[in-house]
Amino acid sequence: MGKIQLSQVRKSFGDVDVIPGIDLAIEDGEFVVFVGPSGCGKSTLLRLIAGLEDTTSGTIAIDGKDATHLPPAKRGLAMVFQSYALYPHMTVRKNIAFPLKMAGMSDAEQAARVERAAKVLNLDSYLDRRPGQLSGGQRQRVAIGRAIVREPSAFLFDEPLSNLDAALRVGMRQEITELHQSLKTTMIYVTHDQVEAMTMADKIVVLNAGRVEQVGSPLELYHSPRNLFVAGFIGSPKMNFLEGAEAARHNAATVGVRPEHIDIVDGGPWQGTVGLTEHLGSDTFLKVTLDTGETVNVRASGEVGLHHGDRITLAPQAGKIHRFGADGKALA
Amino acid sequence: MSTQSTRLAARLMVAPSVFVLFIWMIVPLAMTLYFSFRFFRLLTPERSGWVGFTHYLWFLNAPDFWLALFNTLALVGGVLVITVILGVLIALLIDQPVKGQGMLRILVIAPFFVMPPVAASIWENLFMHPQNGLFSAIARGFGQQPILFLENYPLMSVIGIVSWEWLPFATLIFLTALQSLSSEQLEAAEMDGASPLNRFRYIILPHLTRAITVVILIQTIFLLGIFGEIFTTTQGGPGSASTTLPYMIFKQAIVAKDIGRAAAGGIIAVILANIVAYFLMRGIGRHLDN
Numbered sequence: 001m002g003k004i005q006l007s008q009v010r011k012s013f014g015d016v017d018v019i020p021g022i023d024l025a026i027e028d029g030e031f032v033v034f035v036g037p038s039g040c041g042k043s044t045l046l047r048l049i050a051g052l053e054d055t056t057s058g059t060i061a062i063d064g065k066d067a068t069h070l071p072p073a074k075r076g077l078a079m080v081f082q083s084y085a086l087y088p089h090m091t092v093r094k095n096i097a098f099p100l101k102m103a104g105m106s107d108a109e110q111a112a113r114v115e116r117a118a119k120v121l122n123l124d125s126y127l128d129r130r131p132g133q134l135s136g137g138q139r140q141r142v143a144i145g146r147a148i149v150r151e152p153s154a155f156l157f158d159e160p161l162s163n164l165d166a167a168l169r170v171g172m173r174q175e176i177t178e179l180h181q182s183l184k185t186t187m188i189y190v191t192h193d194q195v196e197a198m199t200m201a202d203k204i205v206v207l208n209a210g211r212v213e214q215v216g217s218p219l220e221l222y223h224s225p226r227n228l229f230v231a232g233f234i235g236s237p238k239m240n241f242l243e244g245a246e247a248a249r250h251n252a253a254t255v256g257v258r259p260e261h262i263d264i265v266d267g268g269p270w271q272g273t274v275g276l277t278e279h280l281g282s283d284t285f286l287k288v289t290l291d292t293g294e295t296v297n298v299r300a301s302g303e304v305g306l307h308h309g310d311r312i313t314l315a316p317q318a319g320k321i322h323r324f325g326a327d328g329k330a331l332a
Numbered sequence: 333m334s335t336q337s338t339r340l341a342a343r344l345m346v347a348p349s350v351f352v353l354f355i356w357m358i359v360p361l362a363m364t365l366y367f368s369f370r371f372f373r374l375l376t377p378e379r380s381g382w383v384g385f386t387h388y389l390w391f392l393n394a395p396d397f398w399l400a401l402f403n404t405l406a407l408v409g410g411v412l413v414i415t416v417i418l419g420v421l422i423a424l425l426i427d428q429p430v431k432g433q434g435m436l437r438i439l440v441i442a443p444f445f446v447m448p449p450v451a452a453s454i455w456e457n458l459f460m461h462p463q464n465g466l467f468s469a470i471a472r473g474f475g476q477q478p479i480l481f482l483e484n485y486p487l488m489s490v491i492g493i494v495s496w497e498w499l500p501f502a503t504l505i506f507l508t509a510l511q512s513l514s515s516e517q518l519e520a521a522e523m524d525g526a527s528p529l530n531r532f533r534y535i536i537l538p539h540l541t542r543a544i545t546v547v548i549l550i551q552t553i554f555l556l557g558i559f560g561e562i563f564t565t566t567q568g569g570p571g572s573a574s575t576t577l578p579y580m581i582f583k584q585a586i587v588a589k590d591i592g593r594a595a596a597g598g599i600i601a602v603i604l605a606n607i608v609a610y611f612l613m614r615g616i617g618r619h620l621d622n
Contacts (some may be wrong), residue, residue, distance in 0.1 A: 052519050073525035085520035089538040098534070099524035146524070 002063070002154035002186030003028045004049060009058035011044055011210075018044050019210040021058065026154075026188065026203075031180050034190045035197040035233070036207035042190045043158055045207070049188065050079050050156050063153060073102075078147035079156040082163065084139045086131040086146075093127040096145045103150075117145040120179070137168045144179070154186035161196065173199060194234055198222070206230050228328040231256050237285060239322070240296040252323035252331055259285070259299040261320035264306075268315030272296070274306050288314065361602070367595035374589035387596030396572035396580065401604070403487055404576040408555040408608070410491040411498060412548055418495075419502030419547065420540065424532075426503070427510045437507075444500035448560035455493045456482065456565045486566040486574035493561050498554075502547045509543035510536070545619040552612060556605050577601050 004026040011019040019041045026032050034042040047053045049060060051072035059068045067075050078099075086095050093114055100110045118124050121141045131139055140160060147155055157176070161169045177200050180187050191197055197204050198218045206213040206221065206229070214226045218234075225231035231239050239256045247255045264286075275295070276287040286298040286306060298314060306312065323331040371383045391397050426436055443451065459466050460481040468478030481489040513536065521531045559578045562568055568575035568583070575583075581601065585594030 050523060052522070072519075072523045077523070079520070079523045081516045081520055083514060083516050085514065085516035087517065087521075087535060087538075089541075090534075098521070098526075102525040102527075102530060146520075150524075 002026075002152075004154060004186065004188075005061040005064075006049070007059050007061070009045075009048060009060060010056045011041075011048055011053065012056050017210065019048070022210075022212055024205065024212065024215070026186060029184050029186055031177075031187045031189065031200060031202045032205060033197040033201035033203070034188065034205050034207055035194055036192065036213075037233070038192055040207045041210035042192075042207045044210075046079075046156050046158055046188060046190045050077055051075050076153045077156055078150050078152035078154075079158065080140075080143045080147050080160045082159045084131070084143040084160075084163075086139055086142055088131050091128050091130055092123060092134070092142050092145075095131065095142055096123075096149055099146060099150045113149045114145075117149045120148070120182075121145050136164050137172060140164065140172055141175075144176070148179075148183070152185070154188060157187065157189040159191055160189075161191070162193075169196075176200065195236060198234070204234075206233060208233075224330070225256075225322065226330050228254065228256070228324050231322055231324070231330075237297045237299065242294055242296070244294075245292065246294075247323075250321060250323050253326040254324040254328075256322040256324065257296070257316045257320065259297040261317045262296065262298045263315050263317060264298065264300055264304070264312055265315045266313060268313040270296070270314040270316075272312060272314065274308060274310045274312060277304075277307060279303065288312065290314075364595045364598045364602075367591055368599050370592050370595075372590075372592040372595075374591060383592065387593045388600070390593060391597055391600055394580075396575055399572055400575045400577050400580045403574060404556065404578070404604070405608075406487060407491055407494065407558060407576060408552055410488075411495045411555055412551060414491070414495040415498045415502040415551065416544055416547060419499055419506050420537075420544075422499070422503045423506035423510055424536075427507060440503055441500045443496055444498075444504075446497065448497065448558075449564045451497050452493055452561040452564035455489075455496070460489060482566050483570060486570060490558075490561055490566065490574055493565065494555065494558055497561075498551055502551070505543050505547050506540060509540050513539045541619045545616045548616060549612060552608060556601070556608065577604065 006022055006024040008021050008023060009019060010017070010021045022045065034045060036042050044053060048055055051067070051070060051074075055068055059066055061067060062075055062077070087098065090098065096114045096117055097110045100113060105113075114127070118127055121144060123138070123141055123145055126134060126138060126142075131142065134142065143160070160176075161172055164172060173196060176187075176189075180200075189196075189200060201218055203215060204218055204221055205215050208229050214221060214230045221230060221234045225234060228241070232241070235258055237259045239258050240262070241254050241256050243254050247253060270290050272288040272290040274286055275289050276285075278285040281303070282301070284300045284302070284304040284306075286300065286304070287295060288298055289295050296314070325331050368387055369382055369384060371379060371381050373379070422440065426433070426440055430436065446454070457464065460468075462468050462478045462480055465478070467481070471478045479485075517535055518531060521535050526534060557578050558576065559582060562574055562576060562579050563582070566574040568579045577597065578601065581594050581597035584590050584597055
């Protein structure tokens with residue numbers, strides 16, 4: 001079980017409304033990612049759910065029961081912190097067993113559960129080491145181990161991969177996703193990295209300045225962003241936004257086209273000069289300055305023999321143009 | 333900093349201060365050792381000569397020597413227990429976010445800046461005095477006889493005064509240690525279901541072990557030589573009830589003007605300090621390593 005319902009949850013620090021009021025339903029077994037730029041309130045929202053911060057108003061219900069004023073330990077949630085927050089003076093075994101010990105579980109039961117968690121996370125050979133003797137990825141696994149032994153109704157992850165190097169991050173990302181598939185427990189995951197959000201989530205919640213901008217599956221957000229913020233935040237490289245004459249031609253204040261939806265073709269409607277090129281082998285990213293003065297990023301697959309200063313013509317793919325009104329909202 | 337020439341340069345640069353410090357240490361030690369085997373009284377300087385272990389035997393046979401030894405260790409131990417326990421508790425208290433935190437911390441640290449004889453005089457005359465003291469006023473307020481602190485509980489009174497002086501030091505060290513504890517660790521423990529008491533026992537106290545070790549080691553060094561507070565208040569009395577080894581040496585050197593005996597007492601104090609240091613390092617020294 002792990003259904004979490006937020007209704008009109010508000011949080012202010014002094015006069016500052018960090019979260020002006022959020023309604024959100026998280027279904028049992030879902031992998032939900034809170035994503036947004038730094039300072040958007042996503043970590044605060046997670047801490048509100050965990051019970052580490054008090055809500056200013058509104059209610060948080062876990063499995064149908066009001067948990068707004070329950071202490072963190074009574075909510076049946078487990079959290080993995082950005083700094084891992086392992087206990088440095090305890091061995092890995094004791095770290096993982098700590099929540100069980102606090103729950104007053106027998107030594108035999110503790111040992112059995114630690115053993116099981118260690119097997120799942122490949123920590124068997126490190127159980128008697130201290131956190132200081134482990135690498136970043138191993139510490140991360142211990143932190144997850146400490147969370148899973150409690151068999152919580154939901155896991156909370158607060159930017160757990162941001163301290164790892166790029167290669168390890170990809171590996172841990174897959175491990176966490178696989179863990180979710182095998183445990184089938186609700187997971188709430190906070191990140192500022194939209195790639196993590198896109199690859200891991202069943203449901204993404206895009207936050208900006210404490211407000212929910214859009215909730216949906218990764219591809220929903222990719223294909224039909226509700227406003228300019230979501231359109232610009234989801235997808236990499238960023239969506240190109242054009243205003244002025246080009247937008248007016250489509251009856252909109254702004255039009256957006258993703259770099260991968262622009263083709264390099266002879267006789268296309270947009271003429272421009274190649275500025276910067278980035279050759280990745282599998283893809284080539286081009287920064288093109290249009291004759292109208294606007295700059296667009298183009299993603300061409302494979303190797304393209306274009307260089308700085310070359311003249312090209314571009315064509316946006318039909319049906320892949322997003323139109324936005326003057327208020328920033330998407331037009332149907 | 334690890335080529336041959338830089339290492340040599342480093343050694344050459346450090347050499348003069350090592351040399352001076354060594355002389356600074358070895359000359360007084362050697363002279364004390366020398367005088368401890370000599371007959372040397374300031375009132376009769378013309379009489380002199382080697383006396384072997386006479387002075388040492390005098391100390392070991394003196395009626396108040398073993399009491400003084402016990403008092404010295406009781407003073408050190410008592411002050412350590414009080415300052416460590418109260419220091420941790422006060423540090424936890426002033427670590428809480430409150431209004432006027434800066435002012436509060438300065439007030440807590442203030443006693444450390446009071447000189448030992450002054451601190452002892454304040455306690456003797458303003459708090460423990462049987463007529464004018466605050467404690468006697470409180471006792472009388474409840475219709476009780478005032479407690480004669482310095483007469484009936486001399487050693488405990490001295491321990492109390494010295495603890496008051498050293499509590500700020502301990503508190504300050506513990507406070508800085510507490511501030512280096514990551515709040516995420518405490519939050520993780522909270523999520524793990526640890527009660528406030530368990531958080532203290534399993535997270536905060538282990539985090540403080542190194543700070544506690546440092547406090548114990550540093551304070552022991554200074555507490556073994558406590559003299560001013562005893563001299564100002566009890567003069568080692570009544571009888572020898574609050575005489576410590578340093579105070580006994582003082583009585584031989586300055587009151588009896590017997591330099592030879594005082595030197596022997598000094599050497600005994602050095603041996604005692606080394607024994608204490610040995611057991612301290614064996615007992616808690618490992619907490620200083622990572």
